[in-house]
Amino acid sequence: MLKIQNLHAGIEGKKILNGINLEIRPGEVHAIMGPNGSGKSTLASVLAGRKEFEVSNGTVEFLGKDLLDLSPEARAGEGLFLAFQYPIEIPGLSTTNFIKTAVNEVRKYRGQDTLDAVGFLKLMKEKMALMNMDQSLLSRPLNEGFSGGEKKRNEIFQMAMLQPKLAILDETDSGLDIDAIRIVANGVNKLATQDTAVLVVTHYQRLLDYIVPDFVHVLYKGRIVKSGPKELALELEERGYDFIKNETNVTEEV
């Protein structure tokens, strides 16, 4: 589904990603972990198409297409979704209008009929129940005055509405208490199918108790320095990131 090869990227001349290789197949859940500043969020941003980041080398293939060649909106149309670490507050834009526009633009892109008011409402009700969302949130301006938990829940609600093939969760657990993490994770799990994949970007292991990964990758200094099964996350939690740093230093010396 997603094939990243030798990806180098940076911002304002500063190199952040130094040769990422990663392949994700349908049905898989991958976790990317790593210390602060290792490039986790940059990777998520580059995949979603944030234009401040410059890709200097490497390729990314998504469902057979050159992802880097697509605009952010086309990437969404193709089935890529990024749940933001810091969802943006937009005063004056109602959440419902925003989601309705997004859903219909994505449907147009995918060659599906756009939803009328009734069809949209039905879909919305269904997905709201899934996320335990309160109706009142949706009539408010987008994310404005939402609590941290409400913002993150709104991200996963958008994901449910847009039905992506690959969801990237960028530190979706940051700033959430355990109950909120459970609700968000539960939503993500219910949306997962044989045909979809999830890439969880996180600093901590605790989200992975609820969204259980098939593979865990450790990102350090812009490279994946270690990959392993879900137990790797537990090991990282216990031993901290230092042991990775030490191992990496050894390999660099060799």
Add this chain to the structure above:
Amino acid sequence: MATIDYLEKEFEKLQATTGGQLSAFRQDAFTAFSRLGIPSSRNEEWKYTRVGLVFNKTFQFSEDDGSRFTAADLTKLKLPGSDEANEIVFLNGRFSSTLSTLRSQGLTLLPLEEAAQGAHSEFVATHFANSSKYLKDGINAMSTAFLSGAIFLDVKKGATIDHPVYIYNISDAREFNVLSQPRSLIKVGENAQVQLVETFVTIGSQESFTNQVMEMVVERDAITEYYKIQNDVPNANQVSTTHIRQTGKSYTHAVTISLDGGMVRNNLNLVLDAPNCEAHMYGLYFQKGKTHIDNHTVVDNVQPNCLSNELYKGILTDSATGVFNGKIFVRPLAQKTNAYQSNKNVLLSDTASVNTKPQLEIYADDVKCSHGCTIGQLDEEALFYLQSRGINEKRAKSMLLHGFSSDILEKIKLTPIRAYVEGLIDQRLEFDKE
């Protein structure tokens, strides 16, 4: 300046043919006009609005006996809801009784000359030309110096006017550059309620210069909503002055919407002249091309315990230029004043510009005042957020700008006017509603 020589001759003609109670006002104002002249950019209040450049061209007054601009012409340029509204029409700056229609009880409309002689003479003597105390410039003086075809509108004490009053300021520039000076004095009586909508229309391809002055007194417990809708052609220039004096516990809600036009200067003055007055002033300007928009506002807190709240928002693109100047005075007596002011601007092109200046002068020590202004570009983070949800860049920009405008648009309480303005904004944003 050819127009100035012309005006001197016109003044002599006018004074010779029209006597009456108001000629002393005219004489004083003409003396002031001769002394002050058309403001140059050296005048701080006109630094960024070079009205002199417009006046380098030749403008003249236009008389229309009703044969050129007809009721059929008027029908074509009416605002939505006009059929039910009270309609007051100024043609080339002079009140047209044939084109105007009052439909509601509680309104009395008189030529100002007549009002100055009858039961309203004291009111006229006290309140006419009070805007000149705040606007000490030749443009304001010019309106009074060439006073002709002005009106007095009385909103009867205790009356709730069931339909809004639409005021059309029409300039017929089909034959030559026309100078129009619509002038009105309005009394909103004690405990009365009225909604006013004012708009400006130029027809023809020559230029217009509309120097409009509305002076209003909102009496005790009265409620006034005032909407100024400006969406004229690029050859239309205007200085539009609204001077409102509020007395005891009165309430004013003013919304100024400025879209197309040539050089547009608005003066909105609110004098809170009794305790417990409340005033809300909102503005949205959205300019493209070479349109120049200047909003000068004054809130003068004279008495204690008043509240004023002001929010102006601007979007400028192409080579449009904007000015916001918001003055708040808090006089020594005006303790417990709450005065808030904010001006926010988004520039969409490298060649658009805006100059914004908040000014607070506070002479009382127990007040709450705030002001702030911002100038920025469209938020890239927000744009990316929408795009990442599948919304294309153009549409995403429209949605963000729509969101930016929405808190002003929702202040338009008159549904047909609000729908009309939203339509204009959506059109400008190429925003197709589904």
